Amino acid sequence: MNHDIAEDTLLSPAPGTLASSTASSPPAGGLALDVPSMVTPRRAKPRAAHGAQTVRVAIVHDWLVTYAGAERVLEQIIACFPDADLFALVDFLDDRSFIRGKPVKTTFIQKLPKAKTKYRSYLPLMPLAIEQFDLSAYDVVISSSHAVAKGVLTGPDQVHVSYVHSPIRYAWDLQHQYLTESKLTRGPKSALARVILHYIRNWDVRTSNSVDSFVSNSAFIARRIRKVYQRDANVINPPVDVEAFALQEQKEDFYLTASRMVPYKKIDLIVEAFAKMPGRRLVVIGDGPEMEKIRAKAAPNVEIMGYQPFAVLRDRMRRAKAFVFAAEEDFGISVVEAQACGTPVIAYGKGGALETVRDLSDSRPTGIFFGEQTVDALIAAVDNFAAQPGRFVAADCRANAERFSAALFRERFFAHVCAMVPALQGATLPPYDPPHQGAAVNPGSSLRVLAVDQSGVLGGAELSLLEIVKALRARMDVVLFDDGPFRVALDLADVPVTVLDAGATRDMRKQGSAPPLGRALKSVGSLVRATAARARNNDVIYANTQRAMVIGVLAGKLARKPVVWHLRDIVSAEHFGRRQLQVIKWCARFGLAHVIANSGASARAFTELTKFDDARVDVVFNGISSAPFDALRDTPQSALRARLNLPGDAFLVGSFSRLARWKGQHLLLEAAVLNPRMHAVLVGSALFGEDAYEAELRSFVAQHGLTERVHFLGFQHDIAACMGAMDVVAHTSITPEPFGRVIVEAMLARRPVVAARAGGVTEIVRHGENGMLCEPGDAHALADTLAELNANRTLRDQLVVRGYQTATETFGTAAYVEGVERILKRVGTGGAGKALEAKAVRSAG
Structure with a gap:
C-alpha cells in the first residue's frame, strides 16, 4: 500500500527544517506553537x-x-x-x-x-x-x-x-x-x-x-x-474494489508491472530482469523519483508508459498474461486487482503476497513466488510460469480476488468495532451509499430473480434463503412447492410468494424413495410448466434445494433462462441415493449455468461427482444475522430456562437440528449415559418421514433411565432464546455436514460449541480456539469433551469470545447477500458468465 512517509526521500527539505533528506531534531522546551x-x-x-x-x-x-x-x-x-x-x-x-x-x-x-x-x-x-x-x-x-x-x-x-x-x-x-x-x-x-x-x-x-x-x-x-x-x-484485509476490474480470459503476450517508482517497489529489478529476457515483453505503468533510473535500464522489449489514468491501467491488467510484483509489501492491493481481472501474479514470496496469491502448491493456483529479490530469481520464476500456462485459470484468479471485497471489509470491521464497544453491540451496519457521484448505473440493478424452493418448513436452507430474499425483495419472486412456516415468514417479510402443488414429487426422498413413475412425471411436468411461466418475467432462476434445482433446470430450458443452484448439501452416497446422484449429474450437464456452494466441502463433492467446470462454482458462506442473539445478551439464563421449563441449575447441552439419524442425536444420548452430570436438550422435530428415528430416541431414553435428564423441546421458533438457555451446544452429525449453520448460531449466542470434525464444519471451527472438535460417531470422545467443558469455565469463556468474533466477522449477512447477488447478476445479465458457460458446455460434453 502506498503510504510510506519516505517514498521520495527519508526526510525532504523544507523551510524551517533540515534540508537534503534530513530533519530537525525533536522540538525542545521553547518551541512556540499556535x-x-x-x-x-x-x-x-x-x-x-x-x-x-x-x-x-x-x-x-x-x-x-x-x-x-x-x-x-x-x-x-x-x-x-x-x-x-x-x-x-x-x-x-x-x-x-x-x-x-x-x-x-x-x-x-x-x-x-x-x-x-x-x-x-x-x-x-x-x-x-x-x-x-x-x-x-x-x-x-x-x-x-x-x-x-x-x-x-x-x-x-x-x-x-x-x-x-x-x-x-x-x-x-x-x-x-x-x-x-x-x-x-x-x-x-x-x-x-x-x-x-x-x-x-x-x-x-x-x-x-x-x-x-x-x-x-x-x-x-x-x-x-x-x-x-x-x-x-x-x-482484516483491506478493501479492494474488485467490481471495478472485469474478468478477461483471453490474454496477450506481455507481462505487466504497475507501481509508484520508489526504491522498495523494486521496479528497477523487474526492468533489469526483463532486459535479460529479450523474447519476453514487459509493460511498466507508474511514475516517481526513480523514473530516470528505471528508464536507463530498459531494453527494447520493455515499454515504460509512465503515469496512466485508471482506465488504461485496468485495460493492461486485463490483457496481460501475468502481473509482476517484486516488493515486500504489507498487503499489495495491485496484486489482488490483477487477479480480479483473471491475471495471474509472479510475486516476491514475502509479506502480504503470501496471503493474497495461491502458488503452485494449491490445486487452483493464481501465481508463482520467487524467493529472493534478485534478477536471477525473477528470471527463473518467469521461465517457470511460461513453462506451464495451463496451470493458471482466469476464473480461479477472479474467485481468489473476491475474498477481499469492500463489502466483506465493511462487515468485518464494523463487527469488530461493535464487539469492542458495549453501547454498539446490536447496532446494524449502515446501508452502503457509494460516495462517488456520477458513476454509471449498475447494469444488474434491474435484474429480476425467481427463487425456487421445494419446502414449506423453516430448515437451514430456507433460513439462509430468507436472508437473500429479504435483501432483494424488490427484484425477487419466490416459488415454493409446499406450504408451511417458510411461506408465513416470507409473507411477514413482504416477499411475493407463490405456492405450487408438488403433487407426487412431495414423496421423493434424497435416499432414493420415489412415487410411481407415471404419477411422478405428471407432477414434475406440472411444476415445470408453472415454474417456467413465472420465469419468463425474470432474468435468472435461483434454485435453493435439490428438487427445486431439477425443476428449475427443466423450466429454465423451457423459458430459456439460466439456472443457478445454491448447493447446500454434500452430494455423496452418504446423503443421496444412487438415482438422485445420477439426476444431479444429468442436470449439471444439461442445464446448470452456475453453482453457489455453502462451503468448500460442498463444492469439492459436487465437482468430483459431476466433473462440472469449477470456474462456474463459487463458495459463499452462509450469512447469519447476530441481531436476535445480541438482543438477548442481557437476559438472565435463568429466565430463558424458566421460559422453556428447563432445570435452572443443571449443565445443559443442546442439540439443534431436525431429528434424523445422520444428524446424530443418538450420540448425544449415549454421551449422557456416560456423563451422568449432564442434561441433553433436543430442539427439533422429525420433518421428512423420520418419525421412526424419533421413536427410537425416546425408547433409548426410557430404557436407560434418562427421562429426567433428556428434554425434547420439538420445533422452536426462538432459536436464540433456546441457545441462550444452554451451557454448551453440540453438533453431532455422523456424516459430513455441508456447512453447519447451528455452529455459527451458537457462536452468536455466545455459547461454546462441540462439533464433529468433518465436512464444512472444519471451515468454521478451529479446535481449542473457537470451539471443540470430536471424531464423528465417537460418543466417548463427545462425553469426555463435554465433561472437560463442564469442569473448565475458563476454557468455555475463551471459546465464547473467539467464537463470537468468528461468527460476526466471517459469517455475517452483508457479505453473504452481496456474494450471492453478484453471481446472480453475472449469470442473469450474460456478462462474464457467457464465456464461462461456453467453456463449461465444452467440458461437460
Missing part, C-alpha cells in the same frame, strides 16, 4: 453508528493528500460510521468524494511553510501535532495509521481501535534500508536522522499502550505489530 488554532470537536452533537444514536465516533487518519491504499481503507471506515468526525495532520485533498465531503480537523502543520508539498519533512513535529487533538467528546476513536495517527490521546472511558497499515516501517525493521537508499549512512545528517528515528520509535511504543484493539491489514503486519508493540492484532 495551540489555540487547533480545532476541537463539537461536544454537543452526538455521533453514532446506525442503530446506536448515542455513540460519538471520531476517525483519525495520518494525512489527506491523495487517494491511495490507506485512503481506500479510510473510505470504507467512513462508510461504516458515516456520522463520524474526521481528523488528520493535514488536508490537501482535491477530490473529496471518498471522504463524502466531510470537513477535516487538522493540526498546526497544515499552516507551516510549504506543508502542501513538504509535509513529510515535518516528521519530527508529527507526534506533538497528533497529540494536540482534543477527542474527549467522543466515545469511540478509530485511527487509520501508518505513521502517527494511533498516537492520539484518549481517556480511560474511551475505546480506541487502531487499524494499522504498518508500524512506522522506516523507523523499525526497514530503518537501515531507508537510510541506505536515502544516502544517510554516514556523516552529521545520518547521525541526526538516527536520533530522530530513535525518538520516533520510543514514542511509537509508548503510544501503543493507549490502543484498546489493534487491527492489521494482513497476518504479515500482525506479526510486525507483535514484534514492535507486543500486542496481538485482528487481521
